[in-house]
Amino acid sequence: MKFTVVTLLPELIEPALTAGVVGRAKQAGTIEVGCVNPRDFTSDKHRTVDDTPYGGGPGMVMKPEPLLAAIAKAGQGHRILLSPSGAPLTQARVQELAKLDHLVLVCGRYEGVDQRVIDSAIDEELSIGDYVLSGGELGALVIIDAVARLVPGVLGEPTSADDESFSAGLLEYPHYTRPVELDGRGVPSVLAGGNHAAIAAWRRLQAMQRTATRRPDLWRRYRASKAETKAFPPLAARTHLALVHHPVVDRVGTVITTALTNFDIHDLARSSMTYGLAAFHLITPVTSQRDKAEHIARLWMGDDQGEHRARALELVRTADAIETVIATLAAEYGQPPTVVATSAKASSFPAAPRRTPAELVAEHALDPRPMLILLGSGWGLADSLIPSVSRILTPIEGAGDWNHLSVRSAGAILLDRLFGRVP
Numbered sequence: 001m002k003f004t005v006v007t008l009l010p011e012l013i014e015p016a017l018t019a020g021v022v023g024r025a026k027q028a029g030t031i032e033v034g035c036v037n038p039r040d041f042t043s044d045k046h047r048t049v050d051d052t053p054y055g056g057g058p059g060m061v062m063k064p065e066p067l068l069a070a071i072a073k074a075g076q077g078h079r080i081l082l083s084p085s086g087a088p089l090t091q092a093r094v095q096e097l098a099k100l101d102h103l104v105l106v107c108g109r110y111e112g113v114d115q116r117v118i119d120s121a122i123d124e125e126l127s128i129g130d131y132v133l134s135g136g137e138l139g140a141l142v143i144i145d146a147v148a149r150l151v152p153g154v155l156g157e158p159t160s161a162d163d164e165s166f167s168a169g170l171l172e173y174p175h176y177t178r179p180v181e182l183d184g185r186g187v188p189s190v191l192a193g194g195n196h197a198a199i200a201a202w203r204r205l206q207a208m209q210r211t212a213t214r215r216p217d218l219w220r221r222y223r224a225s226k227a228e229t230k231a232f233p234p235l236a237a238r239t240h241l242a243l244v245h246h247p248v249v250d251r252v253g254t255v256i257t258t259a260l261t262n263f264d265i266h267d268l269a270r271s272s273m274t275y276g277l278a279a280f281h282l283i284t285p286v287t288s289q290r291d292k293a294e295h296i297a298r299l300w301m302g303d304d305q306g307e308h309r310a311r312a313l314e315l316v317r318t319a320d321a322i323e324t325v326i327a328t329l330a331a332e333y334g335q336p337p338t339v340v341a342t343s344a345k346a347s348s349f350p351a352a353p354r355r356t357p358a359e360l361v362a363e364h365a366l367d368p369r370p371m372l373i374l375l376g377s378g379w380g381l382a383d384s385l386i387p388s389v390s391r392i393l394t395p396i397e398g399a400g401d402w403n404h405l406s407v408r409s410a411g412a413i414l415l416d417r418l419f420g421r422v423p
């Protein structure tokens with residue numbers, strides 16, 4: 001594997017590649033690194049490599065001709081420009097780059113590079129993160145390091161590269177070595193036990209826990225294996241959604257009981273099924289309303305034409321009060337649920353800690369307790385009458401002040417934010 005760095009500051013590149021794994025690989029000839037300096041392709045006596053920007057503005061732009069000549073001198077290879085405007089570098093991209101045999105890493109300085117150089121002589125723009133460096137050299141070193149360690153023969157063991165963070169979509173589990181006690185801190189006993197299956201399970205759980213809490217973005221993309229799903233069932237599978245018809249408020253804040261609606265039952269049951277929830281509860285103290293809900297659900301469950309909807313309606317349960325659902329879940333799971341309220345108003349449930357959907361998932365992902373999410377019908381949950389609420393979800397925000405989503409729409413949006421996969 002060959003790397004050619006196009007840079008005005010080769011002295012920033014060369015010394016950084018003499019030590020460690022990459023330094024050894026370079027010495028052994030497993031990788032080859034060279035620099036080409038655009039300043040060597042100038043013809044004026046000041047060896048000018050920058051110029052003022054057309055259109056004005058602060059700073060300077062790299063002069064095209066010396067840069068183009070240096071890129072040409074670098075030879076045939078995949079030409080990458082390091083830039084804060086590039087696509088974010090990922091381990092997946094690093095793995096692809098490691099299959100190529102020559103990377104040309106072009107480093108900008110000053111405010112940047114003439115767009116026509118990018119258009120004519122760059123294959124790909126990559127960013128190493130959302131911050132600005134004074135030049136592309138440190139980014140080029142990052143790419144060299146990340147790619148080189150995947151080149152066969154650079155790392156000692158061929159397996160130790162794939163075992164790590166990001167390759168599996170999870171963060172690394174914590175590592176320990178001797179001494180067994182360090183300033184009063186011990187080593188998790190499972191690691192010293194010699195039970196390899198138990199160690200593997202512990203490490204996997206640690207990796208999952210860390211990923212869920214530290215990197216909700218990665219956790220959302222993570223696809224557990226069948227065995228993992230069995231060992232650590234997903235949060236959705238122990239989440240219950242409830243549509244509350246009492247106690248809720250009307251438009252002036254009076255506590256009321258709302259009437260059941262057919263569309264709410266059908267649509268929220270289908271949303272619950274789509275996102276893998278355990279059940280959808282309809283809560284009303286009115287016996288005839290509960291009978292009606294049961295009737296609506298049973299109607300479809302007997303219908304062969306509506307087979308898909310039938311499966312969703314099997315999730316429907318009815319209860320006379322929130323406390324009844326809590327008691328039922330406590331009995332079913334052997335521990336009470338975390339009760340989560342939703343509200344369109346920022347001021348409701350002032351005592352409950354506020355959580356974004358991502359924070360709630362992070363907090364709960366590997367907590368074995370069930371979760372009960374309350375949706376209010378009418379003008380929302382009567383917060384002072386529901387003391388069991390221990391978390392409140394941040395309101396769904398649209399474009400402006402007008403915020404009157406139907407409970408069906410709010411429920412679907414919420415479930416997608418909590419449990420929806422990203423492609």
Ligand code: JCQ
Pocket residue numbers: 081082083084107108109110111112113126127128129130131132133134135136137139
């Ligand atoms: C790379 N994240 C930050 C700085 C201009 C090409 O134009 C410019 C390049 C740089 C160097 O790259 C970065 C960077 N990933 O700052 C300014």
